[in-house]
Amino acid sequence: MNSPLSSTPLFQLGPVPVTAGVAVTWGIMAVLGLAAVLVTRRLTLVPSPVQAAFELIVATVDGQIVDTMRVSPGPYRAFIGTLFMFILTANWSSLVPGIEPPTAHLETDAALALLVFLAVIWYGVRAGGVRGYLGSFAVPNAVMIPLNFVESLTRTFSLLVRLFGNVMSGVFVIGIVLSLAGLLVPIPLMALDLLTGAVQAYIFAVLAMVFIAGAVSEGTSEKRTPS
Numbered sequence: 001m002n003s004p005l006s007s008t009p010l011f012q013l014g015p016v017p018v019t020a021g022v023a024v025t026w027g028i029m030a031v032l033g034l035a036a037v038l039v040t041r042r043l044t045l046v047p048s049p050v051q052a053a054f055e056l057i058v059a060t061v062d063g064q065i066v067d068t069m070r071v072s073p074g075p076y077r078a079f080i081g082t083l084f085m086f087i088l089t090a091n092w093s094s095l096v097p098g099i100e101p102p103t104a105h106l107e108t109d110a111a112l113a114l115l116v117f118l119a120v121i122w123y124g125v126r127a128g129g130v131r132g133y134l135g136s137f138a139v140p141n142a143v144m145i146p147l148n149f150v151e152s153l154t155r156t157f158s159l160l161v162r163l164f165g166n167v168m169s170g171v172f173v174i175g176i177v178l179s180l181a182g183l184l185v186p187i188p189l190m191a192l193d194l195l196t197g198a199v200q201a202y203i204f205a206v207l208a209m210v211f212i213a214g215a216v217s218e219g220t221s222e223k224r225t226p227s
Contacts, residue, residue, distance in 0.1 A: 091197025124215030136218035
C-alpha cells in the first residue's frame with residue numbers, strides 16, 4: 001500500500017490529477033446521493049423496510065443532536081447526518097477488495113475537518129451575527145482572544161489527526177496481517193476495523209456537534225449582552 005501522505009494520480013482531468021482517494025470519494029457521494037433520491041422518491045405512511053431503516057437513521061441523528069446540542073435538530077440535521085453517513089461509508093469502503101478508504105488519506109480528513117471549521121463559523125454567525133460570533137473570542141475577557149483563536153484551530157486539527165490515525169492504522173494492520181497470514185486470519189481484524197470505523201464516524205459527528213453548539217451558544221449570549 002502506498003504511503004497515506006502521498007497520492008498517485010489515476011488519470012488527469014484536464015490539468016487536474018485525480019487520485020484514487022478522490023475517485024472513491026466521488027463514488028461514495030454518488031452512491032449516497034442516489035440512495036437518498038431513490039428512498040425519498042416514494043415515501044409512504046406505512047414505510048417499507050428500506051424506508052423504515054432510513055427513518056431510523058434520521059431519528060437517531062435527530063436524537064443525538066438534541067442530546068448533544070440541546071436545540072431543535074432541523075437546522076443541523078442535513079450537515080451532521082451527511083457528515084456521519086459519508087465518514088461511515090468511507091470507513092467501511094475497505095470491505096470492497098482493492099479499495100482503500102478515502103479517510104485513510106490525509107487530504108480527505110483535512111477536507112472534512114475544514115468543513116467542520118467552516119460550519120462552526122457559519123452556524124455561529126447565523127446565530128449571533130458577525131459581531132456576536134467574533135465577540136465570543138473575547139470570553140471571558142479580551143486577553144483570551146489569541147488563545148480562543150488558537151483553540152479553534154487546534155481542535156479542528158485534532159479532528160483531522162484522530163480520524164486519519166485510526167482509519168489509516170486499521171488499514172495498515174489488516175494489510176500486513178493479510179500479506180503474512182493469508183485470507184482467513186484477518187477476518188476478526190476486519191470485523192474490529194468495521195467497529196472502529198463506525199465509532200470514529202460517530203465521534204467525528206459528535207465533536208462537530210459540540211463545536212457548533214459552543215459557537216451557537218456563545219454567539220447568542222454575546223449578542224444578548226448589552227454593550
